[in-house]
Amino acid sequence: QVDAVVYLVDAADRERFNETKQELDSLLSAEALFGVPFLVLGNKIDIASALSEHELRYYLGLEYYTTGKGNVDLSHNGMRPLEIFMCSVVRKMGYGDGFRWMSQYIK
Numbered sequence: 001q002v003d004a005v006v007y008l009v010d011a012a013d014r015e016r017f018n019e020t021k022q023e024l025d026s027l028l029s030a031e032a033l034f035g036v037p038f039l040v041l042g043n044k045i046d047i048a049s050a051l052s053e054h055e056l057r058y059y060l061g062l063e064y065y066t067t068g069k070g071n072v073d074l075s076h077n078g079m080r081p082l083e084i085f086m087c088s089v090v091r092k093m094g095y096g097d098g099f100r101w102m103s104q105y106i107k
């Protein structure tokens, strides 16, 4: 049983966005993960050329699939919790908000 998926993307590696989009799409459509919350972390924002959150959302094709960062009750509309948070693992920033967001959807 999978409680949640954390998908870490290198937001500074522009050459591999197609690959990461394909991998993400295949996970999102996997039957075994139906309804499972997805936290997408856009890492390496300390690098100046890294994509912004807006750009990453666009490149990953998630514009209509992210569900909101606040305390959003999704229990009645059947949507899979999915959000993007930007972070820098080396600078120890950003991912905490993502994990806190995700924790509200883990039963």
Ligand SMILES: Nc1nc2c(ncn2[C@@H]2O[C@H](COP(=O)(O)OP(=O)(O)OP(=O)(O)O)[C@@H](O)[C@H]2O)c(=O)[nH]1
Residues within 6 Å of the ligand: 010, 043, 044, 045, 046, 047, 087, 088, 089, 090, 091
């Ligand atoms: N600048 C920066 N570097 C990071 C960050 N997080 C991890 N790294 C560095 O990234 C390196 C890991 O390389 P990656 O290429 O991202 O790792 P990977 O996904 O295992 O390898 P690939 O599949 O080849 O991309 C290590 O040297 C880490 O120190 C970050 O937030 N900022």
